[in-house]
Amino acid sequence: MQLVFATHNQNKFREVQQLVPPNVRLLSLTDIECHEDIPETGKTLAENAQLKADYVARNYSLPCFADDTGLLVDALNGAPGIYSARYAGEQKNATENMDKLLAQLEGESNRSARFSTVIALRLDNENILFEGVVEGAITHDKHGTDGFGYDPIFRPQGYKKTFAELPLAIKNKIGHRGKATQKLLEYLNNLRFNN
DSSP states (O other): OEEEEOOOOHHHHHHHHTTSOTTSEEEOTTTTTOOOOOOOOOSSHHHHHHHHHHHHHHHHOOOEEEEEEEEEEGGGTTOEETTGGGTTOTTOOHHHHHHHHHHHTTTOSOOEEEEEEEEEEEETTEEEEEEEEEEEEEOSSOOOSSSOTTGGGEEETTOSSOTTTSOHHHHHHHSHHHHHHHHHHHHHHHHHHHO
8 A cells, every 4th residue: 555644854754654564655745746845724733734635635646644743831821732843933943943942931830741643644535533642741951862843852751751862662652643643554454454
């Protein structure tokens, strides 16, 4: 089976590719020569994921899925949320995003936060959504060099290390994107066996 993951983010693509079984050939937007930056104009993670999946299905006629992920910080009323990637500006710079978030939480004792990923699957004109959430807290400074995005300042619940310090295998098992991807793969697997 061939399936497009509607992303240009190679870190995200590699993370998901680790979870996909060998019988699924995963393609990125670059692989299908889609170089557009698909607009994310939705008001929710689900809407943004759906917009990206619909774009690929409409313009390339390929089975695909897309995701949108947000970091929701309790002390900031759920911000940065859908604006996580461009929190410090349209340049989408991870270091600047983390610096801005840490500055806004300075002196704040409530560091509770969660990552949420919504995956929108577009298959034979059918749209299905899958969600994965991981609870945790924002650290006071950056730790670790692995991962991407906010990983150096997010410590998942039950762990002493940030996502940037944990091995990818653990992050994929406990993380938001891993959980949503597992639900997607279970759905595709059931579909294959029921046809």
